[in-house]
Amino acid sequence: MTVVADVSxxxxxxxxxxxxxxxxxxxxxxxxxxxxxxxxxxxSATGIVSTAIVPAPSDIWDAARQLAKRGELQHDILVSxxxxxxxxxIGALSGLLFGLxxxxxELLHDxxxxxxxxxxxxxxxALVPLMILWFGIGEEPRLILVAMGSxxxxxxxxxxxxRNVDPxxxxxxxxxxxxxxxxxxxxxxxxxxxxxxxxxxxxxxxAWLTLVVGETIASRDGVGYLVQNARELLRIDIxxxxxxxxxxxxxxxxxxxxxxxxxxxxxxxxxADRVKA
Amino acid sequence: MSGAxxxxxxxxxxxxxxxxxNGVDLDIAAGQFVSIIGPSGAGKSTLLRLVAGLxxxxxxxxxxRATGHxxxxxxxxxxxxxxxxxxxxxxVLLGVKGRKGDAGRxxxxxxxxxxxxxxxxxxxGGQRQRVALARALIHxxxxxLLDEPFxxxxxxxxxxxxxxxxxxxxxRPRTVVLVTHDVEEALLLSDRVLLVKDGGIARDLIFDQPxxxxxxDPALATLKxxxxxxxxxxxxxxxxxx
Numbered sequence: 001m002t003v004v005a006d007v008s009x010x011x012x013x014x015x016x017x018x019x020x021x022x023x024x025x026x027x028x029x030x031x032x033x034x035x036x037x038x039x040x041x042x043x044s045a046t047g048i049v050s051t052a053i054v055p056a057p058s059d060i061w062d063a064a065r066q067l068a069k070r071g072e073l074q075h076d077i078l079v080s081x082x083x084x085x086x087x088x089x090i091g092a093l094s095g096l097l098f099g100l101x102x103x104x105x106e107l108l109h110d111x112x113x114x115x116x117x118x119x120x121x122x123x124x125x126a127l128v129p130l131m132i133l134w135f136g137i138g139e140e141p142r143l144i145l146v147a148m149g150s151x152x153x154x155x156x157x158x159x160x161x162x163r164n165v166d167p168x169x170x171x172x173x174x175x176x177x178x179x180x181x182x183x184x185x186x187x188x189x190x191x192x193x194x195x196x197x198x199x200x201x202x203x204x205x206x207a208w209l210t211l212v213v214g215e216t217i218a219s220r221d222g223v224g225y226l227v228q229n230a231r232e233l234l235r236i237d238i239x240x241x242x243x244x245x246x247x248x249x250x251x252x253x254x255x256x257x258x259x260x261x262x263x264x265x266x267x268x269x270x271x272a273d274r275v276k277a
Numbered sequence: 278m279s280g281a282x283x284x285x286x287x288x289x290x291x292x293x294x295x296x297x298x299n300g301v302d303l304d305i306a307a308g309q310f311v312s313i314i315g316p317s318g319a320g321k322s323t324l325l326r327l328v329a330g331l332x333x334x335x336x337x338x339x340x341x342r343a344t345g346h347x348x349x350x351x352x353x354x355x356x357x358x359x360x361x362x363x364x365x366x367x368x369v370l371l372g373v374k375g376r377k378g379d380a381g382r383x384x385x386x387x388x389x390x391x392x393x394x395x396x397x398x399x400x401x402g403g404q405r406q407r408v409a410l411a412r413a414l415i416h417x418x419x420x421x422l423l424d425e426p427f428x429x430x431x432x433x434x435x436x437x438x439x440x441x442x443x444x445x446x447x448x449r450p451r452t453v454v455l456v457t458h459d460v461e462e463a464l465l466l467s468d469r470v471l472l473v474k475d476g477g478i479a480r481d482l483i484f485d486q487p488x489x490x491x492x493x494d495p496a497l498a499t500l501k502x503x504x505x506x507x508x509x510x511x512x513x514x515x516x517x518x519x
Binding site: 168266 | 330361372396398416
């Protein structure tokens with residue numbers, strides 16, 4: 001008799017392979033950023049790149065520690081986080097509500113969609129001067145801008161998601177006696193969930209972007225203010241620090257939304273395997 | 278006999294000026310298992326959708342009658358149409374009010390006990406159609422409409438599903454209309470075979486061979502040849518027109 005394959009050995013190999021994959025997905029993504037950091041430090045330390053143009057990573061670390069000691073860093077980060085959280089929540093929630101209303105009711109679609117699409121094409125950052133004239137330099141203009149930036153990605157994806165639900169599934173729901181409300185709850189909303197979450201993720205990116213601009217103009221705190229202040233004091237290290245903070249914030253918020261997505265879409269073919277693993 | 282009876286009177290259906298069905302008269306007795314065969318594009322599925330009430334006929338009248346109550350009709354599609362975001366149990370319970378305890382029994386009957394909390398993404402094609410069948414049967418429909426439900430399955434799974442369907446119907450008889458392109462399937466399962474062609478019923482055949490039937494049965498084999506011949510001429514006619 002010929003043994004075609006030793007099953008026990010095969011499965012052991014598969015286990016190893018999986019552990020290898022886990023290692024890869026956790027460690028490998030950090031390879032490039034950490035490597036770049038080392039190269040950067042090396043270039044600065046050897047004087048190949050002047051620290052007057054780009055400060056060394058160690059200088060930036062020192063700047064961060066100084067600011068943290070005075071409590072400024074923590075304060076500015078918290079202020080910015082709070083602004084994004086409030087602005088994004090208001091914007092995403094309104095986008096979701098408008099999107100649901102317009103996607104589900106033909107009448108509201110005809111009434112609102114054209115107007116919302118027109119407003120959408122205005123770059124919301126163009127409204128900065130107007131916002132300052134109307135609301136002064138308090139919190140409101142920043143929050144409104146962040147909310148406006150987050151609203152439309154969620155709105156468009158919600159409407160699109162609802163309108164693109166597989167008609168075969170809707171027909172199925174009807175033929176199984178679902179009422180309008182049940183049809184929305186059991187079929188339309190779950191089917192539209194993925195595009196809605198994509199819209200949310202995109203909106204979160206826009207929210208941070210808007211905040212950078214909003215805080216650069218006439219503000220007294222926040223990461224954007226940190227940059228503005230540093231520019232006046234010619235502190236390049238702090239400017240680069242702020243940019244790194246934005247990168248970390250963007251990465252973290254993306255991570256959170258991905259985790260939420262993975263949980264809510266665990267039935268989805270693209271997510272199912274990763275959940276099992 | 279339990280189940281609903283169906284009657285169609287000069288039923289016609291046109292889509293955008295193109296006539297698909299024309300002057301169809303048909304009576305199906307309660308509890309009868311009727312198969313509809315015919316060349317592709319002959320209007321088999323259209324006929325089924327009209328009976329299901331998914332589309333309205335352009336002409337004529339369709340009546341479903343069940344004793345004592347409004348006839349409950351369930352349709353099973355060629356694609357399983359499972360809701361991917363619902364578990365097996367959640368899919369079976371779609372639209373079920375009360376009677377939720379029946380789900381366990383139905384899932385047992387289709388051989389899916391213990392899989393209740395799985396999502397459809399992990400199921401094979403045959404298992405998915407079993408869920409779809411359970412979802413239709415939990416409503417104890419008077420009329421079960423099957424639109425090529427096993428057409429996309431491999432031969433072995435299909436044979437298993439045919440056997441399962443037959444067993445379930447022996448346990449709880451009801452009226453069934455099956456659209457299929459598989460003549461053998463039609464002859465294995467049904468009391469009556471209709472050949473749909475040119476927008477009407479070209480042949481209406483009562484087949485009362487005792488059950489369970491076997492593919493090798495000579496009576497079945499003879500009829501199969503005859504019906505296949507009929508289908509082939511129909512396909513040729515269609516090709517000539519096109």
